[in-house]
Amino acid sequence: MLEIHQASKLFNPGTPDEKIALVGVNLKLQPGDFVTVIGSNGAGKSTLMNLISGVLKPDIGEVRIDGNDISHLPEFQRSRWIGRVFQDPMAGTAPTMTIEENLAMAYARGKRRGFQFGVSSRKRKLFQEELSRLGIGLENRLRAKVGLLSGGERQALSLLMATFTRPQILLLDEHTAALDPARAELITQLTERIVREMKLTTLMVTHNMEQAIRLGNRLIMMDKGRIILDVNEERKATLTIEELLSEFEQISGHKLADDRVVLG
């Protein structure tokens, strides 16, 4: 499955703006792992996601999927294995295209050349079935422009699009953070269900400590470019937010400085 081996990333090296983003990070995910990722501001969480998805390349180190080194493959070539949902509901979908056109695009991802982008009636039926599983009525709005959907609806669609082709890895980048609490909870529930039903290997960055503990089977904590704590399922089952924060403080030597932290 996913393996990150000794990955380091420095921005603006040798300049006054030099920033250490990742330092010798090692991470190995087992198939079906659902790992939540927390950390202080600038800890390297987004950089880690960007390294996996191919937005960034490590200075040194490797990213492997199923044993293959993909560190130097561009983002578009990794998209057949990797699905990603961003914080911004605008980021994952094309607003001027309809729901079915967006789904056709997601469906075509990773398919062989010559695949038709068009929406046949067979595909439309498939899209309707998939959309109805979200339970928010989008199956009746296939020809609506995505730009007209609410933030929550767009995130639900982004989630469906990111998981349509059963990616090897699903990256969730604070994907509920921009939503109001009710919509965030809906997307969280959909996420849990999709990840469980499809047995997706998932990495989810969150600022919500309660969510970080409740979701998934493993939790990692980052600080200053390093993974400083890796909590397994057994420990996570009884972990409290207070214990998590105090553990952070003990290991890092400072309080969790996360200006967007939500305690739950």
Ligand SMILES: Nc1ncnc2c1ncn2[C@@H]1O[C@H](COP(=O)(O)OP(=O)(O)OP(=O)(O)O)[C@@H](O)[C@H]1O
């Ligand atoms: N494109 C970039 N150019 C320069 N520095 C960058 C860039 N991207 C990230 N950094 C720096 O690298 C470090 C890690 O940033 P990163 O965004 O990965 O952290 P993060 O854990 O996602 O933080 P946050 O929770 O605040 O979003 C920070 O010091 C950040 O300022």
